Amino acid sequence: MSERVVIALGGNAILRPHQEATYENQLENVRSSSEKIADIVEAGYKVVITHGNGPQVGLILQQNEEAKEVVSPFPLDVCSAESQGLIGYMLDQSLKNELRKRGLTQQVVSVLTQTQVSEEDEAFLHPTKPIGTFYSEEQARQMIQKKGWNMQEDAGRGWRRVVPSPQPQSILEAETIMGLVESGAIVIASGGGGIPVIRQTDGTIKGVEAVIDKDRSGRKLAEEANADIFMMVTDVQNVFIHYGKPEQQALGHISMEEAKQYVQEGHFSTGSMGPKIEAAISFAEQGKYTIICSIEDAVSALRGIAGTHIS
Numbered sequence: 001m002s003e004r005v006v007i008a009l010g011g012n013a014i015l016r017p018h019q020e021a022t023y024e025n026q027l028e029n030v031r032s033s034s035e036k037i038a039d040i041v042e043a044g045y046k047v048v049i050t051h052g053n054g055p056q057v058g059l060i061l062q063q064n065e066e067a068k069e070v071v072s073p074f075p076l077d078v079c080s081a082e083s084q085g086l087i088g089y090m091l092d093q094s095l096k097n098e099l100r101k102r103g104l105t106q107q108v109v110s111v112l113t114q115t116q117v118s119e120e121d122e123a124f125l126h127p128t129k130p131i132g133t134f135y136s137e138e139q140a141r142q143m144i145q146k147k148g149w150n151m152q153e154d155a156g157r158g159w160r161r162v163v164p165s166p167q168p169q170s171i172l173e174a175e176t177i178m179g180l181v182e183s184g185a186i187v188i189a190s191g192g193g194g195i196p197v198i199r200q201t202d203g204t205i206k207g208v209e210a211v212i213d214k215d216r217s218g219r220k221l222a223e224e225a226n227a228d229i230f231m232m233v234t235d236v237q238n239v240f241i242h243y244g245k246p247e248q249q250a251l252g253h254i255s256m257e258e259a260k261q262y263v264q265e266g267h268f269s270t271g272s273m274g275p276k277i278e279a280a281i282s283f284a285e286q287g288k289y290t291i292i293c294s295i296e297d298a299v300s301a302l303r304g305i306a307g308t309h310i311s
């Protein structure tokens with residue numbers, strides 16, 4: 001039986017740090033990622049796709065805020081929904097085109113996904129999720145003063161706006177997503193971690209202003225989809241210890257215990273590599289397998305010869 005892999009595509013792989021945020025640049029990145037995803041499909045894996053939205057949701061939010069004198073701005077959960085539509089559309093279209101080119105007949109479908117979070121989550125008081133553009137420290141100070149943004153340095157790449165990132169509790173459309181996966185379709189779901197919603201006392205759902213980490217939601221999706229492998233595709237080839245320092249060292253195959261040890265030693269930044277390792281550890285706790293790699297290495301990583309593997 002073919003193995004099932006949930007691929008989580010990083011928002012920064014769709015729009016690279018410091019790359020101009022045009023639609024064309026993002027479409028080209030998504031198009032080349034789709035070639036690699038099609039390679040994985042062709043290699044015989046059953047594929048479920050999720051994706052980040054950090055750069056995109058930040059830009060949509062900024063577009064809303066900049067135009068607020070002319071057009072009423074939308075809240076962050078709506079911007080999240082917009083980013084899911086934007087990226088889902090690009091991925092869906094690019095993958096359909098790539099599969100068609102190769103004579104592959106799998107259906108591709110993108111599901112608008114809402115993820116339940118708790119209103120009580122401490123994360124609402126401590127924003128940690130980097131979104132939007134990268135700024136210099138001086139520009140960041142101006143943004144904090146002029147716009148009242150929360151800003152943090154993001155893993156040595158520059159300063160970014162940060163917003164609350166509550167823990168995902170459940171994926172509301174999980175059953176429908178599973179039905180589509182079982183039908184043999186390639187499903188794109190839980191984009192940007194899913195649109196964050198809370199369940200109110202009367203049972204209705206309502207959007208909340210946050211951005212969920214797609215690696216945390218991706219791990220939930222991988223559990224729901226009963227995936228054999230959870231693959232987080234990002235803009236580095238490996239996870240490193242002593243990242244960004246002269247003594248940095250790439251990790252190949254490590255155990256869950258080693259991963260926990262490295263977390264304790266503080267090797268992974270919150271808001272970037274931290275949540276990926278956290279997701280890998282909880283997936284490994286269920287006896288499952290996680291890979292963190294670049295999109296270029298995705299096929300070799302599945303063969304075990306590239307990327308970081310946590311089991």
Ligand SMILES: Nc1ncnc2c1ncn2[C@@H]1O[C@H](COP(=O)(O)OP(=O)(O)O)[C@@H](O)[C@H]1O
Nearest residue numbers: 010011012155234235239240243267269272273
């Ligand atoms: N220990 C580490 N090893 C590798 N990358 C790290 C580490 N700590 C922080 N990072 C940063 O994590 C980034 C990937 O996380 P993130 O930006 O959230 O990716 P994505 O948007 O692709 O999910 C890398 O570009 C790197 O700058």
Ligand SMILES: NC(=O)OP(=O)(O)O
Nearest residue numbers: 011052053054213214
């Ligand atoms: N939502 C989310 O985790 O996006 P990134 O992968 O772009 O950070």
